[in-house]
Amino acid sequence: MWPYYYPVRIGEVFACRYQVVGKLGFGMTATTWLARDLKHSRYVVLKIYLESRFLGYREPPEIAAYECLNAGPKDHPGRKAIRRLLGWFTIMGPTGKHYCLVHPPLWGSLSDWLETQKSCICTGCTNFPRVTAHMLAVILRQIFLALDYAKECDIVHTDISANNVMFEIQDNSVLEEIERAELEDPMPRKEIHGRFIYQSYLIPLPKNAAGPGLPLLYIYRAPEVCLGMRWGFEVDIWNVGCMIWNIFEGNSLFDGQDPGLQYRFSTRSHLAQMVWLLGPPSREFLMGGSPWSMKYFAPDGKGSLREVETSLKFWEGEGEDRDLFIRFMKKMLQWDPKDRQTARQLLEDEWLTNRLKRVRRPITIRPPAQSRTTHQTARVGRSPK
Numbered sequence: 001m002w003p004y005y006y007p008v009r010i011g012e013v014f015a016c017r018y019q020v021v022g023k024l025g026f027g028m029t030a031t032t033w034l035a036r037d038l039k040h041s042r043y044v045v046l047k048i049y050l051e052s053r054f055l056g057y058r059e060p061p062e063i064a065a066y067e068c069l070n071a072g073p074k075d076h077p078g079r080k081a082i083r084r085l086l087g088w089f090t091i092m093g094p095t096g097k098h099y100c101l102v103h104p105p106l107w108g109s110l111s112d113w114l115e116t117q118k119s120c121i122c123t124g125c126t127n128f129p130r131v132t133a134h135m136l137a138v139i140l141r142q143i144f145l146a147l148d149y150a151k152e153c154d155i156v157h158t159d160i161s162a163n164n165v166m167f168e169i170q171d172n173s174v175l176e177e178i179e180r181a182e183l184e185d186p187m188p189r190k191e192i193h194g195r196f197i198y199q200s201y202l203i204p205l206p207k208n209a210a211g212p213g214l215p216l217l218y219i220y221r222a223p224e225v226c227l228g229m230r231w232g233f234e235v236d237i238w239n240v241g242c243m244i245w246n247i248f249e250g251n252s253l254f255d256g257q258d259p260g261l262q263y264r265f266s267t268r269s270h271l272a273q274m275v276w277l278l279g280p281p282s283r284e285f286l287m288g289g290s291p292w293s294m295k296y297f298a299p300d301g302k303g304s305l306r307e308v309e310t311s312l313k314f315w316e317g318e319g320e321d322r323d324l325f326i327r328f329m330k331k332m333l334q335w336d337p338k339d340r341q342t343a344r345q346l347l348e349d350e351w352l353t354n355r356l357k358r359v360r361r362p363i364t365i366r367p368p369a370q371s372r373t374t375h376q377t378a379r380v381g382r383s384p385k
Contacts (some may be wrong), residue, residue, distance in 0.1 A: 004054040006093040007195040015089045021179045023198040043175045067155045076148025081142045107169050111162035130250045137355035149341035160239035212346040219254050234337035241332030281335040322328040324351035
């Protein structure tokens with residue numbers, strides 16, 4: 001597959017404007033590079049796709065999605081909560097045409113930050129990384145603003161998770177350090193078939209999870225997706241509910257592990273866990289166009305929301321605050337998509353607004369000490385790799 005990657009070289013200038021500074025990473029469909037925008041004297045990230053014929057499409061589907069987002073209402077507060085596309089262009093390589101997307105640099109994802117916090121936990125401590133209730137409220141506000149804006153633009157994200165909630169770099173010193181390090185002590189590289197293969201700099205960026213088609217993370221899939229029904233904006237709301245449990249409780253609401261399949265994921269097990277957590281779906285929902293509903297469901301069943309109500313082991317509050325949070329979760333985790341609240345409605349939820357009122361100063365999420373950057377604004381997008 002290597003011949004289909006564009007052979008980037010450090011120092012190369014693209015589109016008479018973007019000079020490559022260092023490699024940030026690679027994925028199955030693209031490589032990611034830190035570059036300096038010579039026209040505007042700023043740092044950008046270049047995402048250079050494999051040769052387009054090899055990928056099987058005329059242009060990356062992300063371009064059409066970003067063009068819709070860029071054409072959306074400019075006064076909507078959610079516009080600033082979505083990762084921007086600064087531009088795109090094509091490059092002719094040895095095997096054909098490559099598309100290149102230009103983005104602002106991002107430090108990394110929420111899941112990256114949670115991983116860095118593991119090193120902050122002392123030996124023998126039973127706690128593990130999670131966000132506080134205040135942090136959760138600030139992050140969710142950005143997510144719901146972004147989703148409401150995306151809905152205005154007729155875009156369904158399909159893959160909301162901690163991997164795709166990313167943070168801006170508010171201090172460019174770490175990017176300047178990468179550029180200086182490449183000049184003074186270049187990263188290791190090797191030459192294969194006339195190509196230089198560079199080692200990536202360890203500025204944490206999330207792994208590629210983007211792609212067309214179904215929502216990608218199995219355990220975050222909404223019931224209508226599992227049952228082969230038509231799906232739309234409501235799958236993003238279900239995704240957010242599942243993600244909240246991961247980052248707030250430190251585990252998953254559903255894992256889909258099937259004992260009959262040596263604990264591999266199965267839709268049957270996933271749906272059974274939903275029934276155990278939420279109770280059985282309504283007959284109206286099951287008859288709503290699912291080709292698989294009778295494969296998995298009988299007309300009756302039993303269940304309740306008892307797990308959500310009893311497993312808040314890290315919950316900071318008691319009584320009314322706890323009850324408000326449970327009601328907030330229930331607004332997202334509903335079998336029938338029409339019963340889930342919209343992002344705009346969730347922005348007005350009592351638990352969320354109460355928590356945001358208690359935040360007296362900006363929430364700062366700090367990366368590992370050696371990178372010396374601070375990040376305050378979460379953005380929703382797909383990872384740059």
